[in-house]
Amino acid sequence: MRSERLLSIMLLLQTHGQLSASDLAARLEVSPRTIMRDVEALSSAGVPVYSVRGPHGGIALLPGYRTDVTGLTADESRALFVLLSGGVHRDLGLGEAIGPALRKVMAALPSPHRPDADLLSRRILVDPSRWRGASARPAAGLDVLQQAVLSDRRLRVRYRHGGDGAERDYTLDPHGLVSKAGTWYLVAEHRSRPKLFRSDRIRRAEVLDEEVRRSDPRELPQIWDGLRRAIDEVPTPVPARVRVRRSVLQRFRMVQETDLAPGADFEDDGDEYVVTTLAFRSVEAGAMLLAFGPDVEVLDPPEMRRYLAGRALATHEQYKF
CATH class of the missing domain: 2.30.30 (SH3 type barrels.)
Incomplete structure (x- = not known):
């Protein structure tokens, strides 16, 4: 909405002092031409905003001007306390709220604290979703x-x-x-x-x-x-039909959860095993299953069976007495 964008422009200028039209356009995901039209609209409405020409120019508010940013909305308040990536906010229906919320809080911060807070928000990102077959690693350095x-x-x-x-x-x-x-x-x-x-x-x-x-x-x-x-995003994943011993099923599900093919289930295969389907990036990516030893067996495709057999044989040759 244009009204939200006009407020965002004022908050950004209040926080940073002066910004170029291209910088404002990139932050608000519009064109520089749109920013200039918005600046004209703000000026017509009585907001003391002005443009400075030249290589070091930009758009700024008159010194001492502050806009009233009373009261965050309920969605903005909720979004503010989910300190995660934008994708998470979108999943929660808060994608449009997090930007205005952070700009309002930034404008309310004491001016000496704003540069560090703004820099941190642009350099650190948290994405909580797991990657395929990956587990958390301890932070280092x-x-x-x-x-x-x-x-x-x-x-x-x-x-x-x-x-x-x-x-x-x-x-x-x-x-x-x-x-x-x-x-x-x-x-x-x-x-x-x-x-x-x-x-x-x-x-x-x-x-x-x-x-x-x-x-x-x-x-x-x-x-x-x-x-x-x-x-x-794997354009053409390689489906792999695998048999899993029940005694390792809990660990298998935890490790391979993100590799399960869409709609895949665990089917009984006798008292000792279950069968399911995984989707790998490539035949070679199935090598991670060797960590389960004989408790997990690839039934199909044949090329993955041959590849894993070769890897297992090479390992045997390396460690044999």
Whole structure:
């Protein structure tokens, strides 16, 4: 609604002092032309808003002007205390409420506290939903990562990769930190491309005395959403029919819950086993089932059975006496 956007413009200017039309447009998800029309409407309504031309110009309110932001709505108050990602607010029907609520609280803060509060809200994100087959990992080295994120400094890290276990050095330009179901990730650019780095795999981190050089102009939630989708959304998942021993069923369900195929159920297969269907990103992704040993067996597809048999045989050869 335009009235909500006009109020948001006043609150943002009250908080920051001066912002460019493009910055306001990005924050409110409209065009700069729309922002300029809104500024004209505010001025016509008697709000002391003005534009400054030039490379360091922007839009501002006359010093000392403050708008009345009495009373949060019920939805805004509820949204404020769900300190999670925007997706959670949308799930609860509060997606439109969280932005105005935070802007009102920001405007009410003592002016010396606003920059830190605003920076924290733009650099830290919490996403409570689990990833496929993933469990929470203990936070590691967050103090150094947070220092770089909040000071807009580059990072030099030694990172251990999950696939081959190799350790490599990277110079990174941080965008922010994301807590995904209890596991912390650093969102940072490497060679101008946003990537994810799991905090517990960062073996060493050093804040450099260099300002970040971000190429991607998007805010942290938009970058995170793109990286998350690249991992979460499998265009053509590989279905796997598996047999599970009842004695490990509880652990199996906990570990593989996010890999269950849509509509899949657990069917009886005698007194000792149940059968269900999983959906994996690839045939190779089924390797995680080897952790259950003989208590879980892939019945189909044949190519996954062959792949797992090869992995099991290679492991046997490595450890045989």
